[in-house]
Structure formats: structure tokens, C-alpha cells
Amino acid sequence: MEQIIATVSQLNAFVKRTFEANPVFSDIWIKGEISNYKKHFSGHHYLTLKDEGGVLKAVMFRSSASSLTFTPSDGMKVMARGRVSVYEAGGVYQLYINEMIPDGVGELYIAYEKLKARLSAEGIFDEKYKKPIPRFPRAIGVVTASTGAAVRDIINVATRRFPYAEIIIYPAQVQGAGAKESICAGIEYFNRTKCCDTLIVGRGGGSIEDLWAFNEECVAYSIFKSEIPVISAVGHEVDFTIADFAADLRAPTPSAAAELAVPSLQDILDRIEDSEYTLITLIKNKIERLKLHISSLKVLSPQAVINNNFIRLDNAVKRLETGTTAIISENRELLIKSISKLDALSPLKVLQRGFAIPLKEDGTVIKTVKQLDKIKEFDLKMADGERRCRISDKK
Numbered sequence: 001m002e003q004i005i006a007t008v009s010q011l012n013a014f015v016k017r018t019f020e021a022n023p024v025f026s027d028i029w030i031k032g033e034i035s036n037y038k039k040h041f042s043g044h045h046y047l048t049l050k051d052e053g054g055v056l057k058a059v060m061f062r063s064s065a066s067s068l069t070f071t072p073s074d075g076m077k078v079m080a081r082g083r084v085s086v087y088e089a090g091g092v093y094q095l096y097i098n099e100m101i102p103d104g105v106g107e108l109y110i111a112y113e114k115l116k117a118r119l120s121a122e123g124i125f126d127e128k129y130k131k132p133i134p135r136f137p138r139a140i141g142v143v144t145a146s147t148g149a150a151v152r153d154i155i156n157v158a159t160r161r162f163p164y165a166e167i168i169i170y171p172a173q174v175q176g177a178g179a180k181e182s183i184c185a186g187i188e189y190f191n192r193t194k195c196c197d198t199l200i201v202g203r204g205g206g207s208i209e210d211l212w213a214f215n216e217e218c219v220a221y222s223i224f225k226s227e228i229p230v231i232s233a234v235g236h237e238v239d240f241t242i243a244d245f246a247a248d249l250r251a252p253t254p255s256a257a258a259e260l261a262v263p264s265l266q267d268i269l270d271r272i273e274d275s276e277y278t279l280i281t282l283i284k285n286k287i288e289r290l291k292l293h294i295s296s297l298k299v300l301s302p303q304a305v306i307n308n309n310f311i312r313l314d315n316a317v318k319r320l321e322t323g324t325t326a327i328i329s330e331n332r333e334l335l336i337k338s339i340s341k342l343d344a345l346s347p348l349k350v351l352q353r354g355f356a357i358p359l360k361e362d363g364t365v366i367k368t369v370k371q372l373d374k375i376k377e378f379d380l381k382m383a384d385g386e387r388r389c390r391i392s393d394k395k
Contacts, residue, residue, distance in 0.1 A: 009088065016086035019093060025084040029110065030056065030095055031103060034076045045072065049080060049095065057094035058082075064098050069238065077103035079110075108208050112215050116242060119217070124224040125245045131229040133249055133260065134197045139166040140261050141196035141228065143186035146171035150204040150233070150254040157258035162265050168196055174203040179213035184222040191227050199226060200257045201243060202233030211235050214243040223247050233257030357381040358389075 006014070019025050032049030039045050043062030048055050058080060060068075072078065082097040101109050119125060140158060144150050146169060158167055170186035173179045183201065190196055201223065203211070213219065214234045223230045223246040232247035233254040244250040251257035358366040359379040366378060377390045 008091065012086055012088040012091050015093070016088055019085050020083075027081070028084060029079055029081050030058075031079050032056065032077070034072055034078060035074050037072055037074050045097075047072065049078075057087075057092055058097055059094060060097035060100060067099060070102060072100065079103050108212060108215075112208075112242070115215065115217060115220075116245065119220055119242065119246070124220065129224070131248045133229050133231065135263060137165050137197035137262060139168055139196040140258075141168050141170065141190040141199045143170045143172050143183060143190070143199065143201045144203050144233075144254070145174050148204055150202060153253075153255040154200060154233075154258045157255050158262050161259065162262035164265070165262050166196075174213055175206070175210050176213075180216040180219050183213060183219050187222040187226055187230070194228075196228060198261050199228045199230045200233055200251075200254070200261055201230055201247070202251075202254055202257060203235070204254065205236040205239060211239060211241055214241040216242070219243055220246040231257045231260055359386075 030049055032051050035048045035050050035055075037045070037047040043065060045060040045065050047058050047060075049058050050056070060080075060082075064082075078100050079102075080095060080097045081099040082095050084093060084095055086093045123129075142151065142154055144154070151169060155167055158165060168190075170189055172186040173182035187199065187201065190199055202214070205211075211234055214232075220242045223232070223243055229248045230246075231249045231251050232241070232244045233251045233256070234241045234243055235253075237252035249260060251260050357380070358372075359381055360366060360371075360375065361377075361379075366372060366375075372378070372391060375391070377388060379386050380389050
């Protein structure tokens with residue numbers, strides 16, 4: 001067998017391709033303790049994960065680090081998710097981290113991600129199933145603990161914004177054993193009794209363990225199947241649970257849920273006042289326009305109408321006389337010019353200069369000598385009259 005000789009770069013590239021070709025290393029969770037942690041000014045995080053048997057270099061780039069919900073430090077036990085590959089220039093393999101969470105919540109987080117992915121694939125998070133929240137609810141149903149800050153915040157905000165909506169509390173267990181069943185029972189109660197228009201389901205903030213009841217599959221299905229629109233209000237603004245995705249609307253806090261559930265009475269009164277002012281202004285303007293129109297339509301007395309008609313008739317007669325005079329004058333000038341032209345062309349003008357015109361008996365002009373050969377007599381017209389002429393000698 002021929003011996004293979006490879007360069008360092010070729011070997012590192014080969015190992016890298018081997019890692020990347022194996023799907024196990026493309027998405028893997030690694031549990032370990034942080035050491036040699038350093039956050040670079042570029043925003044990248046460099047660290048080593050270790051346990052009692054070994055170490056693994058790791059890097060979390062700035063784009064992925066933006067999802068961190070805690071500050072990493074040496075000695076902290078974490079679970080990191082990412083891909084394993086080789087850094088060719090250094091000749092070492094390392095973990096390229098996409099997500100990182102404290103180890104204490106690792107198993108719950110993984111379960112959360114799996115359930116979220118499965119329910120999403122089933123379509124219960126789809127926007128097409130989201131129901132609109134009623135604008136003016138007559139009653140708000142609240143499924144939460146009967147004591148604590150969450151229920152007080154919801155009551156205070158809702159009654160301050162819109163005191164006409166009734167608030168019905170279903171005292172549910174929201175933490176520990178039996179919590180998921182209690183939450184589902186509250187949702188089913190309101191759907192069965194139809195005593196409210198909108199549902200708020202939630203609780204105050206806490207750890208992932210405290211909020212876990214809202215990550216249960218049965219709670220997600222109860223929210224999804226609810227005929228009454230559901231607003232989820234679980235934890236603080238940064239907390240997301242399965243219930244948030246299944247609900248018709250997610251509120252970042254219980255107080256925000258109350259604001260989303262009811263309108264602001266003061267805003268409504270302000271809009272009514274603005275509309276009233278606008279309406280009054282429009283009516284006033286309309287009345288003024290009608291007054292002007294009516295003024296222009298006032299009926300005159302019969303004598304005034306007759307007088308106005310006389311004035312219009314006199315004006316028409318004057319216009320007619322003026323127009324007729326102008327037309328006659330213009331036509332007179334044209335006639336004089338035409339007569340002058342005709343007079344200049346008249347044969348009589350020629351006769352006055354000593355010429356005569358021979359005429360046949362029928363009055364036609366004799367123009368040639370040949371015409372004289374055929375007649376014995378003709379008339380000779382001169383300027384002052386005519387004489388009969390006879391031809392005595394013919395050649």
C-alpha cells in the first residue's frame with residue numbers, strides 16, 4: 001500500500017470536511033463548565049467548556065450572542081447548542097455556539113423547544129386561526145392565581161381604562177403539581193358558561209420552572225380550542241411560553257394584557273368630543289351656505305318684475321337701433337363702393353369719349369365686318385342717343 005503524505009493544511013481541511021459531513025456534529029447540545037471566558041470588543045465570545053474528563057474550545061459569534069439571557073462567567077455550568085467543526089488555521093476542533101443556557105434549565109429548555117417545534121408543525125400557532133379581540137367587551141375572564149401582583153395589575157388597569165366591563169376571576173393554580181389541569185379547567189369553564197367576551201390567561205414573572213405550566217401541551221390545546229379569544233400574559237416581557245404562541249394575542253405583561261383587552265374610556269370620550277366639534281362646525285358651515293343660497297332666491301314683487309322687464313326691453317330696443325344703424329351705414333358704404341366700380345366699367349363711359357356701338361335689331365353688339373355683310377340696317381348707339389343706319393354699298 002502506497003504511503004500517503006499530506007500537508008498540515010490538507011489534513012486539517014480533510015478533518016473539517018469529515019466533521020461537517022456527519023449530521024451528528026451539525027446540531028448538538030454540549031454540557032460543561034465555562035472556563036477561560038473572554039468577550040472580545042468585536043462582540044464575539046470565546047470560552048472553553050470542560051468537565052472532569054476533558055475540555056472543548058468554543059466560540060459564540062456576536063450574531064448568536066444577541067440571544068443570551070444571562071451573562072456568562074468562569075465556573076458557570078451551561079448547556080450550549082451548535083455545530084462542531086475544525087478551525088483550520090489553529091488545527092483544533094471547536095464548538096460554534098448558536099444558543100447557550102444555564103445548565104439548571106437545560107432539560108426544560110430542550111423539552112420546550114421540542115414541543116414548540118411539534119405544535120408549530122401541527123399548525124396551532126398559524127395566524128389564520130387567530131381570533132380578533134372584541135373592541136368593547138362586556139366582561140373579561142381572567143384565569144390566574146387569585147392572589148399576587150398579576151391579578152391586581154389586571155383589575156387596576158382594566159377598571160381604570162374601561163370601568164363598564166365586568167371582570168370575572170377564575171382562581172387557578174399557576175405553579176407546581178396540578179397547575180396545568182387547573183389552567184385548562186379555567187379556560188373550559190369560561191367557554192362552557194359563555195360569561196365573558198375575552199379571556200386573559202397568565203401569571204406574573206418567574207423562572208422557567210415557575211412558568212412551566214404554561215409550556216404544557218394540554219394548556220396550549222385548551223387555548224387553541226377556546227371559542228373565546230385568548231390573550232396570554234405570562235411572566236415578564238422577555239419570557240415566552242408555548243401559551244404565548246397558541247394564544248390569539250400575546251401581551252408582554254399582565255398589565256399590558258389588561259390594556260389590550262379593554263379600550264380607554266378617556267380616549268373614547270376625547271374622540272367623541274372631537275367628532276362633536278367637527279360635526280357642529282360642518283353644520284354651521286352648511287347653514288351659512290344655505291342662507292346665502294336662500295338670499296339669492298328672494299322673490300320680487302310683480303311691479304318690480306314688470307319694471308325690470310321694461311328696463312330689459314328698453315335696453316334691447318336700444319341695442320337693436322344701434323345695431324341696425326351700424327349695419328345700414330356699413331352696407332351704404334359697400335353699395336357706394338360697388339356703384340363706383342360698376343360705373344368705371346360701364347360702356348357708357350366709353351361712349352362719352354367719342355366711341356359708338358353698332359347694334360343689331362335684337363340689341364346684340366356687332367363685333368365684326370363679316371356680321372355687317374348679313375344685314376342691311378343696324379342701330380348706332382352713341383353717348384347722347386341712337387340712330388338707324390343703312391348699308392348702301394356692299395363690296
